[in-house]
Amino acid sequence: xxxxxxxxxxxxxxxxxxxxxxxxxxxxxxxxxxxxxxxxxxxxxxxxxxxxxxxxxxxxxxxxxxxxxxxxxxxxxxxxxxxxxxxxxxxxxxxxxxxxxxxxxxxxxxxxxxxxxxxxxxxxxxxxxxxxxxxxxxxxxxxxxxxxxxxxxxxxxxxxxxxxxxxxxxxxxxxxxxxxxxxxxxxxxxxxxxxxxxxxxxxxxxxxxxxxxxxxxxxxxxxxxxxxxxxxxxxxxxxxxxxxxxxxxxxxxxxxxxxxxxxxxxx
Amino acid sequence: xxxxxxxxxxxxxxxxxxxxxxxxxxxxxxxxxxxxxxxxxxxxxxxxxxxxxxxxxxxxxxxxxxxxxxxxxxxxxxxxxxxxxxxxxxxxxxxxxxxxxxxxxxxxxxxxxxxxxxxxxxxxxxxxxxxxxxxxxxxxxxxxxxxxxxxxxxxxxxxxxxxxxxxxxxxxxxxxxxxxxxxxxxxxxxxxxxxxxxxxxxxxxxxxxxxxxxxxxxxxxxxxxxxxxxxxxxxxxxxxxxxxxxxxxxxxxxxxxxxxxxxxxxxxxxxxxxxxxxxxxxxxxxxxxxxxxxxxxxxxxxxxxxxxxxxxxxxxxxxxxxxxxxxxxxxxxxxxxxxxxxxxxxxxxxxxxxxxxxxxxxxxxxxxxxxxxxxxxxxxxxxxxxxxxxxxxxxxxxxxxxxxxxxxxxxxxxxxxxxxxxxxxxxxxxxxx
Amino acid sequence: xxxxxxxxxxxxxxxxxxxxxxxxxxxxxxxxxxxxxxxxxxxxxxxxxxxxxxxxxxxxxxxxxxxxxxxxxxxxxxxxxxxxxxxxxxxxxxxxxxxxxxxxxxxxxxxxxxxxxxxxxxxxxxxxxxxxxxxxxxxxxxxxxxxxxxxxxxxxxxxxxxxxxxxxxxxxxxxxxxxxxxxxxxxxxxxxxxxxxxxxxxxxxxxxxxxxxxxxxxxxxxxxxxxxxxxxxxxxxxxxxxxxxxxxxxxxxxxxxxxxxxxxxxxxxxxxxx
Numbered sequence: 001x002x003x004x005x006x007x008x009x010x011x012x013x014x015x016x017x018x019x020x021x022x023x024x025x026x027x028x029x030x031x032x033x034x035x036x037x038x039x040x041x042x043x044x045x046x047x048x049x050x051x052x053x054x055x056x057x058x059x060x061x062x063x064x065x066x067x068x069x070x071x072x073x074x075x076x077x078x079x080x081x082x083x084x085x086x087x088x089x090x091x092x093x094x095x096x097x098x099x100x101x102x103x104x105x106x107x108x109x110x111x112x113x114x115x116x117x118x119x120x121x122x123x124x125x126x127x128x129x130x131x132x133x134x135x136x137x138x139x140x141x142x143x144x145x146x147x148x149x150x151x152x153x154x155x156x157x158x159x160x161x162x163x164x165x166x167x168x169x170x171x172x173x174x175x176x177x178x179x180x181x182x183x184x185x186x187x188x189x190x191x192x193x194x195x196x197x198x199x200x201x202x203x204x205x206x207x208x209x210x211x212x213x214x215x216x217x218x219x220x221x222x223x224x225x226x227x228x229x230x231x232x233x234x235x236x237x238x239x240x241x242x243x244x245x246x247x248x249x250x251x252x253x254x255x256x257x258x259x260x261x262x263x264x265x266x267x
Numbered sequence: 268x269x270x271x272x273x274x275x276x277x278x279x280x281x282x283x284x285x286x287x288x289x290x291x292x293x294x295x296x297x298x299x300x301x302x303x304x305x306x307x308x309x310x311x312x313x314x315x316x317x318x319x320x321x322x323x324x325x326x327x328x329x330x331x332x333x334x335x336x337x338x339x340x341x342x343x344x345x346x347x348x349x350x351x352x353x354x355x356x357x358x359x360x361x362x363x364x365x366x367x368x369x370x371x372x373x374x375x376x377x378x379x380x381x382x383x384x385x386x387x388x389x390x391x392x393x394x395x396x397x398x399x400x401x402x403x404x405x406x407x408x409x410x411x412x413x414x415x416x417x418x419x420x421x422x423x424x425x426x427x428x429x430x431x432x433x434x435x436x437x438x439x440x441x442x443x444x445x446x447x448x449x450x451x452x453x454x455x456x457x458x459x460x461x462x463x464x465x466x467x468x469x470x471x472x473x474x475x476x477x478x479x480x481x482x483x484x485x486x487x488x489x490x491x492x493x494x495x496x497x498x499x500x501x502x503x504x505x506x507x508x509x510x511x512x513x514x515x516x517x518x519x520x521x522x523x524x525x526x527x528x529x530x531x532x533x534x535x536x537x538x539x540x541x542x543x544x545x546x547x548x549x550x551x552x553x554x555x556x557x558x559x560x561x562x563x564x565x566x567x568x569x570x571x572x573x574x575x576x577x578x579x580x581x582x583x584x585x586x587x588x589x590x591x592x593x594x595x596x597x598x599x600x601x602x603x604x605x606x607x608x609x610x611x612x613x614x615x616x617x618x619x620x621x622x623x624x625x626x627x628x629x630x631x632x633x634x635x636x637x638x639x640x641x642x643x644x645x646x647x648x649x650x651x652x653x654x655x656x657x658x659x660x661x662x663x664x665x666x667x668x669x670x671x672x673x674x675x676x677x678x679x680x681x682x683x684x685x686x687x688x689x690x691x692x693x694x695x696x697x698x699x700x
Numbered sequence: 701x702x703x704x705x706x707x708x709x710x711x712x713x714x715x716x717x718x719x720x721x722x723x724x725x726x727x728x729x730x731x732x733x734x735x736x737x738x739x740x741x742x743x744x745x746x747x748x749x750x751x752x753x754x755x756x757x758x759x760x761x762x763x764x765x766x767x768x769x770x771x772x773x774x775x776x777x778x779x780x781x782x783x784x785x786x787x788x789x790x791x792x793x794x795x796x797x798x799x800x801x802x803x804x805x806x807x808x809x810x811x812x813x814x815x816x817x818x819x820x821x822x823x824x825x826x827x828x829x830x831x832x833x834x835x836x837x838x839x840x841x842x843x844x845x846x847x848x849x850x851x852x853x854x855x856x857x858x859x860x861x862x863x864x865x866x867x868x869x870x871x872x873x874x875x876x877x878x879x880x881x882x883x884x885x886x887x888x889x890x891x892x893x894x895x896x897x898x899x900x901x902x903x904x905x906x907x908x909x910x911x912x913x914x915x916x917x918x919x920x921x922x923x924x925x926x927x928x929x930x931x932x933x934x935x936x937x938x939x940x941x942x943x944x945x946x947x948x949x950x951x952x953x954x955x956x957x958x959x960x961x962x963x964x965x966x967x968x969x970x971x972x973x974x
Contacts, residue, residue: 098411130484253571289964436759456734463727
């Protein structure tokens with residue numbers, strides 16, 4: 001990309017020495033009610049086509065997905081909750097290095113793991129490599145019932161069949177914010193992804209983890225915040241927060257030396 | 268052979284003109300009868316392929332948890348078995364084991380079929396096959412899959428070049444002077460291609476192992492290693508080289524069984540069996556070391572309790588035992604012992620177990636890796652392929668059988684066949700290695 | 701990947717990767733280039749006939765490539781690696797000094813006529829050097845009986861040139877083409893045929909032609925004994941003695957006597973054209 005006249009809004013000038021951000025999230029598991037508003041708003045924002053008849057929960061596209069969890073205790077004593085899982089936007093993404101054609105890239109300016117569906121040829125190696133199951137494949141052609149195309153978000157390109165996609169922290173909204181800041185001639189912007197906006201209990205806090213002042217940084221450093229599968233060394237930028245120990249124990253398979261999934265096996 | 272007195276059938280006698288002079292082959296009708304079920308299977312596979320290409324991979328039972336399924340598993344298995352082509356080329360052209368000549372043509376054809384079949388399945392397996400060339404335009408040099416793509420593409424070209432001289436030796440083709448001279452000159456430079464084939468095979472067999480070994484997010488597959496190569500890189504190279512000769516033994520014996528002819532002298536079986544025996548022994552030793560290191564160190568650091576992987580049915584401890592002992596140590600022992608190698612039945616058994624072992628290893632690396640949960644609240648999930656997946660692969664098997672049958676009928680795959688037909692008692696004068 | 705793709709920057713990975721595959725691709729391309737060059741060169745130098753012979757010799761079975769000195773018993777086990785071109789063999793002069801170890805068997809036992817004034821080629825032709833320096837070429841007695849009465853014979857025209865081990869003429873019997881190999885280099889000056897006892901009269905290319913590759917004297921019967929063994933095995937692999945001979949002498953027209961044998965295969969082996 002080359003610099004053109006600053007007056008051209010379609011091609012904003014590249015600014016040297018731009019501030020690097022590390023966008024991240026803290027999701028308060030205690031506040032999550034499992035209502036699914038984040039999933040819904042995510043699908044609408046990102047132009048995910050309505051599921052067809054044969055699509056199941058294993059073949060659908062849910063860039064944000066709420067998993068029901070429990071502590072695996074026998075029933076009267078069982079405690080349950082929900083874990084909303086977008087892409088973890090890892091600092092060391094296991095999906096990035098495996099992609100044979102550089103369709104996955106960790107953006108140094110935003111810290112977001114970008115997926116380029118237009119370059120992806122659908123080998124699904126990244127799906128196998130991701131331990132968070134945050135990647136989704138378009139198993140069939142996206143189709144919108146007649147008239148529904150009116151609801152499509154013009155800031156986000158729909159994906160074709162046969163490519164992988166994932167949460168990218170609503171890059172349509174990010175680009176709008178970037179463009180606006182560039183037009184105004186400054187580098188000072190932030191934005192809100194759709195799921196954060198939609199959450200009725202405000203369980204999701206979003207912001208720049210590089211900004212020491214931000215609420216997201218403060219919450220991420222809270223002793224009751226954790227990240228899933230931290231031992232894998234992927235360094236997710238999505239943190240979870242809970243005052244309850246059993247929820248924090250969901251982070252690793254071998255919390256406290258036992259496997260929480262012990263009863264669920266042999267299925 | 269139609270007698271001079273019988274009225275020769277026009278098609279039959281025209282078709283006979285394509286068969287290598289002196290080869291005894293069944294009648295045209297019998298050959299067509301053999302081919303027809305395979306053609307049927309091929310057509311079914313083509314229909315399933317059409318479904319996938321037209322309507323997308325939603326036609327299969329693959330899903331977001333099992334992004335790799337039957338196809339990737341069988342691709343890995345078939346490419347490992349096809350290693351016989353590069354390894355016998357290595358033994359013949361680089362190490363100059365002359366007796367390998369007896370099976371090299373068959374091995375090259377098998378290698379070509381394995382690789383072209385695998386590439387065909389991959390073309391259906393990826394979501395956007397027409398974008399495959401993107402890997403050459405924007406290669407991510409850190410990805411094992413990039414290395415695999417480059418190597419397999421180059422190696423398929425090498426295998427096609429190696430197939431060419433065998434094809435041009437057909438009775439009709441070699442009457443064309445330019446074919447004859449081209450074959451002659453190409454054949455003389457074959458060691459160059461064999462050398463390139465060895466280089467490429469070494470790297471892509473390894474990279475196929477690396478494919479899984481580098482998956483940091485999957486503790487079941489992840490391995491540490493040397494520099495950029497995880498241990499699975501070396502284990503895959505070694506296991507593929509070890510079973511390559513065994514696969515040649517099995518296929519040759521199968522062809523002998525089906526055609527009711529002796530095609531190679533007995534001692535080539537012993538040579539190949541011993542090669543597998545030695546390499547498999549080294550492989551099993553390294554595999555055991557690697558498994559212990561991984562279970563007790565690598566995976567523990569990734570947050571997995573030792574042996575936890577084997578607490579999910581149906582992948583119990585028996586899986587590991589089967590892979591390492593039944594399909595590893597036992598065939599290694601059978602093929603390593605000179606006394607046991609004297610018995611042809613045990614050679615077949617050992618070779619079959621060794622081949623099953625590598626197939627099972629590839630199954631474990633693909634399917635078990637994806638089946639095991641990663642997150643603490645994950646459930647163990649089952650995946651069963653549907654008919655489309657079976658049909659596509661069946662189609663590729665049918666393609667391989669058809670092309671191999673045609674090659675066997677019209678080309679000289681086993682140079683010793685005619686000698687053995689005339690002197691069935693001759694067991695060969697090549698010293699046993 | 702490529703410098704002209706937007707956002708490209710060189711890394712060590714690119715250099716290693718591109719170098720490795722560049723070398724592989726270059727080696728393959730250069731090798732194929734050499735192959736094509738050599739093919740064109742062969743056509744320019746008209747070496748097709750020689751290459752055909754070498755290629756066919758390569759395809760002959762191990763049993764068909766025995767050294768002539770093994771047949772006479774001078775060498776224990778010896779496979780020919782010179783395409784029966786004894787003039788190029790380093791060991792041939794040494795072996796040629798030795799007397800045949802196997803006792804000569806009388807060919808009369810089979811009723812075969814192999815006059816001693818001729819030299820014999822292993823593809824069942826004979827050469828007789830005439831006093832005027834020309835050579836007469838014919839099918840030997842076993843070759844004649846193998847073909848019996850050919851359906852058709854395609855002879856070269858006077859003026860055509862022959863190459864040693866290249867095709868001299870073609871005969872056809874029961875749909876099987878038989879390429880009869882030329883025992884010498886030369887130019888055809890006159891043609892005979894199956895009706896006469898000779899096929900071609902040839903003026904040799906060189907004044908003193910090298911005839912070291914042709915069998916002579918006591919060698920002939922040792923060779924013929926092996927040829928008859930081979931024939932016996934091919935015509936009746938089971939080993940039950942078939943009636944190749946009638947009352948002690950070989951049949952005049954073998955295909956007629958043994959119609960069930962695979963004569964196409966026999967011709968390939970006996971006339972060295974697999």
